[in-house]
Amino acid sequence: MDNSKEFFDELYNSEFTQIEKYVRRMLYDSNAVEDIVQETFFEVYRKREELMKHPNIKGWLRVTAKNKVMKWEEKQRKYSLDFDFLIDNSVSDLNPKVDDFKMVEVYTAVKEILSEEELELLRCYYEYGYTSQEIAQKLGVTETCFKVRILRMKQKIRNSMLLPFLFGVCGVLYQLIIFIGDKI
Secondary structure (H helix, E strand, O other): OOHHHHHHHHHHHHHHHHHHHHHHHHOOOHHHHHHHHHHHHHHHHHOHHHHOOOOOHHHHHHHHHHHHHHHHHHHHHHHOOOHHHHHHHHOOOOOHHHHHHHHHHHHHHHHHHOOHHHHHHHHHHHHOOOOHHHHHHHHOOOHHHHHHHHHHHHHHHHHHHHHHHHHHHHHHHHHHHHHHHHHO
16 A cells, blocks of 8 residues: 555544634534545645655644635625625615515615526525536536626626615705705
């Protein structure tokens, strides 16, 4: 048996649980934890010959796991829908009671903005939890192509929500000018 293979097996058996606990302290998504731990050990396997000579293997494992977590979190931020933006800008009416229904309004607005196909892609990606790779494979496109589609849909949503927001701001400014004008 290859020494590097034995090295990997021993390291995997001795450190897997520790790395899993380490990643779990940073993330609550158990699927993401599992993926990141596996990706970390995949890196170990790829670099096992180099790591046999490494002076601090446990430190390397933790740094690699941490980097994988940071990359995962960045991806989540980058590709998640900006619902805060939508919620903050979806209501152009000055009636404060409408605020309770912002989320319903957001979903209604998104449904009006996107095609059925686009809406289904967003549902698969954000609600049902399919990975971009799985959806891309189902569509017969590259993962990059699918991510570009998601980004375009998000931009389409932002652009269409911006106009009502601007009308709302203009309405507030108009009322403020009228109010100040009455005081002068």
